[in-house]
Amino acid sequence: MSSQKRGKNIQAQNRTSQGSNSFQTTLSAWKVKQDPSNSKSISKHGEDNPVGNYEHADDQAEDTLQMAVGYFEKGPIKTLRNKDKTLEKHLKTVENVAWKNGLASEEIDILLNVALSGKFGNAVNTRILKCMIPATVISEDSVVKAVSWLCVGKCSGSTKVLFYRWLVAMFDFIDCKEQINLLYGFFFASLQDDALCPYVCRLLYLLTKKENVKPFRVRKLLDLQAKMGMQPHLQALLLLYKFFAPALISVSLPVRKKVYFKNSENLWKTALLAVKQRNRGPSPEPLKLMLGPANVRPLKRKWNSFSVIPVLNSSSCTKECGKKEMSLSDCLNRSRSFPLEQLQSFPQLLQNIHCLELPSQMGSVLNNSLLLHYINCVRDEPVLLRFYYWLSQTLQEECIWYKVNNYEHGKEFTNFLDTIIRAECFLQEGFYSCEAFLYKSLPLWDGLCCRSQFLQLVSWIPFSSFSEVKPLLFDRLAQLFFTSTIYFKCSVLQSLKELLQNWLLWLSMDIHMKPVTNSPLETTLGGSMNSVSKLIHYVGCLSTTAMRLESNSTFLLHFILDFYEKVCDIYINYDLPLVVVFPPGIFYSALLSLDASILNQLCFIMHRYHKNLTAAKKNELVQKTKSEFNFSSKTYQEFNHYLTSMVGCLWTSKPFEKGIYIDPEILENTGVAEYKKSLNVVHHPSFLSYAVSFLLQESAEERTVNVSSIQGKKWSWYLDYLFSQGLQGLKLFIRSSVHRSSVTRAEGVNYNSQYS
């Protein structure tokens, strides 16, 4: 509920602060809009009773808080008799909300004013100050205003002390500190006050930048030290000064380990933790973009960080020290670049993309979708190399089949691979490190461990020359492929299909946006097409052998045909000049299959091949000029050959005459009486059951059905019946490839631009 609650608070804050339109407010308002869980709960409002009630109660609490804040803002009303009661009630309200959910920055702004302006008594001021707990952040303006009250002298010494303690405790939640730093001189002057001195020291310790260190301040501090003796807080500040400006402080400071500031007296310890939790809370990014688990389980390994993926840290100043021209103190003073920790939304990324501080460990981007966007578009070689090295080494270190007895980390490794795959899917791009990892780990892989993840990595191999990758990857995968179960074969085919699809997408993008070719492993389009066609042929070989090994399994054939569904549509779907027809082993297995869905899929693929080849032919005729991508007549011949065979079998009942030729004598020897008809749409083993159902539907009471009676008009009805049974592939195929006239013939694609 915390996100809802926060949303409420922010809405309230917007209500109260229509005028002041600070950056922080608009940003948080944007966040609320983005928060899906929030909007969901709002839409639920009213439908669901318990939720509705809760919301209602929430609204009430919200209103009473508004009233309370309003009450304090107006100041004490002297005339009312039950003043104390009202005050107590409102104070309680504020305290409750503050400790439970924190206050919006606008509310803090108002209440700080109240507490320090001295409208109420000391006790009330103390109670208000103690509950100034932010929901997320405190605006800098509020602090500056509050400090200005200190000069007026309306608040007591104890209130001042409490305020400084509060400021120190909440320092990290103040949205920015530039203005506050401008008040450095004021704070420094407050050191005079003995009661305030320790707390002011602490604040200055947090606030001091190099330019704040001035000789007169050093002198003042040394005077104070002389006056008050060796105070740990003064020492701390002096040490810091000495660190920034060693030349200014010649006195030797005691070299003892010591805690300079006591943390134990922090009043807001639990509240601080809660705020931190809230600030870290649900990300404003849409959920589907969030990658990876929020906190990866710590590894058992002795070191190499605590989680597989490093935590996101912007380049620390230590990094910048590597540059000669930058001194350490310069780094500490930097405020130009945008720290990653603050990066929460895509608009922020766009605004700051020029001055984004990169993470100190590039691996941390894997868990951050915004930075993945960044590294995807930045194309900065060192960035990519850093990521490459990190990912390669981590994969190698984590890979469970590299080391004996490492299987206890199995779950961790699986999760890690899942994270990588999510990132690859998100970017629609494979990582080179994963490719290198596959090369190294495939020979050692048992084919079982993390199979799904491993094969997904295969499908994300970046596009490259097939002949180069083949010996390293595909030949080794083939060994496992041939020796494993049918399910493994299907999984491999599935991932190869995805690989093909990824390559095609990449190439089709690449062609249309020529200038950003970033991996010109195959520099010409012809080379690229050659590589893709080699991949397809390779899968063709795998499939043909697999069909033999698995004795024409229908299950396997489905996966093979799925692959060819991608292949047949390359020309039209991806606008790439490539048509590869399937090998005969696959075509005839599918044509003679006992499964109607296979035959239907085959019909669909033939139909798409037909469309693609026709489109290619048309383009060739339009262009006239002989381009390098004109398909060889062989492709057309192959296709026409298949088409005639298919039409011969399914339609004209003249199988094995054209296309594939089988000596009639052999066919007669099979003993099938009417072999000519036995493969048409009526008698084909996979359609026979349809034919019978069709006849039974017509005349249900007949005891014997004669499928040969499906002729003439009945033939057309039968076809309509088949189409109505979901055989859409068949429908498309017949519509596009068969002239339904008295003279039926296959409508092939003519490669000589004249009909044969």
Add this chain to the structure above:
Amino acid sequence: MDSYDVSESTPRQSTSSRPEDYFISATFLQKRLESVRKQTSFIPPSPRRKIPHCSQLQEDVDPQKVAFLLHKQWTLYSLTPLYKFSYSSIKEYSRLLNAFIVAEKQKGLAVEVGEDFNIKVIFSTLLGIKGTQKDPEALLVQILSKSQLPSEDREGKVLWTGWFCCIFGDSLLETVSEDFTCLPLFLANGAESNTAIIGTWFQKTFDCYFSPLAINAFNLSWMAAMWTACKMDHYVATTEFLWSVPCSPQSLDISYAIHPEDAKALWDSVHKTPGEVTQEEVDLFMDCLYSHFHRHFKIHLSATRLVRVSTSVASAHTDGKIKILCHKYLIGVLAYLTELAIFQIE
């Protein structure tokens, strides 16, 4: 650093259509991939190596520092290239690492910025520990305990030592841009908790990655052969092999010690190519040892696992521990270790 010049003129966007252009304009990332492909297609990476010999550059080495590196057991790590490391900033690094170690060791206490710790971190370069001029300077990191009392020796006791080096690292150097410093081999001596802290700091600061570098039996045989082949004025240790027999409940170790001169004689009898060691020679050398052992004890050592090799030049354990004994062949030993480290990070 002439080898780095290429990076300046290789914008990633370059789209050349001719293959010969492509090789010039290949990005470092693609070069990496190329080299991985090469590595994976030929195993072993290179079947012939030079017999270690005394290096010319090694003469620059401060003898005191070298003495410091010898006769100590080092744990080996491979290390990916350091990003934005600068030799001119090593003083700053000393201070930062110092602060980091203190912060790590006293987590929960306020971080101090002063210098009042009882440890001291020193970064320095090891001049001359390199194979070619292109190799980056080796880097030494030491943690000293600083004595509290001024009367004691100011230097204090060495608590932990680690050094980074790159000997004949051309294959790696060619594939990274000038933002990176390649010191692929890291050797540590001291408490592992310290190694962990320091390693973590390096990983965070230079976005690099440490992995323990184990030496498999195959590479140990290579070491045995190469180190036996080294010419020695006098031998300081016997040549010893340790095999491990995986049997339960406790594994059985077989130690096989040979007089170094006998080992050398055996080597000379199998050695053909002057100045070089080939895979066949290594195999033959080991086979001779195996058959000799079999003749006496009827045990096939080839069926067991070689876990340690000790010679007068150096001794190495399969867990990734090494002790270098001979000053003369320091560079030679490190060159092979660098090769193994580079192979691991490819």
